[in-house]
Amino acid sequence: MTDVVLPCLNEAAALPWLLARMPDGYRPIVADNGSTDGSAGVARRLGARTVEVPQPGYGAAVHAGILAADPADGVVCVMDADGSFDPAELPSLADPVRAGDADLVCGRRRPTAAGAWPVHARLANAVLARRIRRGTGLPVHDIAPIRAARREALLALDLRDRRFGYPLELLLGAARAGWRVRELDVAYHPRAAGTRSKVTGTVRGTLRAIHDMRAVLAG
Template sequence: MESVQVVLPCLNEAAALPTVLASIPSGYRVLVVDNGSVDATAEVAREFGAAVVSCPTRGYGAACHAGLQAATCDVVVLMDADGSLDGGQLPRVVDPVRDGRADLMIGSRRPVDHAAWPWWLRLANAELARELSIRTGQRIRDLGPMRAARRERLLSLGLQDRRSGYPAETVVAAADAGWWIGQVEVDYRPRIGRSKVTGTPMGAFRAVRDLRAVMAAR
């Protein structure tokens, strides 16, 4: 069976990584991208058998891009490493890409309880999904912190954002390239620790600003 690499962008996720790595099914290769952590993120990742690369340039998009460049498998899946996602559900997102049924597959978040998705994040996501749907002509339900595609094709999109606009740019660029974008629900749980990007309403506002800027630039 075709190998798959799980790319985990990480900034100070030492507390969450044991749960995340233990949830990933056997047969998936794991690549942790250490985005300048000051905790034991890299050490914990290696203890659990994950490969680790360093990305000193801060930013979610920078870490994702570094992970794609370092990955060695044809199919890759980008997944948040904060404990909010269940690695056991990776096949839902990966298999349609591996089987050729989708070019980009998005795990659309289904919160398991209200604490998993505060109101300001639900509101921001709904608005961005609406704007993305208008921009792409496809019904986008969620930007999705779990996304799968073929590595070389992702790199060929020439994504430029190195901050929190990266997921939106991925969707816009894929739609512009004529990709078939699929979506499937995945469970979304309260993260372990506080978000570095959207842990407050102001943080969510900044993320929305970055994402809108990316859509305007494309």
């Protein structure tokens, strides 16, 4: 059974569709990061394991979810809980890791509709990804919000960022560790009605994420 960590902050509207789409053999862990819309209760009613994460921040939620994952399978996936990704695509990311062909597989977002990925967020992502390619040689074009890797290897990287800098720190840590990193195209859908991205949903959110990622790069 492969655990899927879903960092969650006020995603009650998206969870029913998302959890219903989990492939066979994939088990969701909803890492609830202080939701006020009943997300944790929705997840529990739908049979998902829920982990309460009192420390605010995307990285805190992801880290708590990875700690809660069962080490038996070895592979763990992470994806946003807002309905922008289809869980049916998870095996394409996890299978190369399980087969030993890659250490980290990241999704490269391909928007399926206008407005799914706002221009301000796409440009910021492109700048950061280009810097990663130049600085590390990793073949990445997206600071991936959906990914798969081995649980114990992720924990061994000892990532410390608990905010929006976490995905960037992961790529830098993977490069330092000599990981084989692969990037695959994944469909990027408009978010579920009633939800809004904490990063791309507003210019302020994007600027906050850039600030956190710059702190990672400076460190």
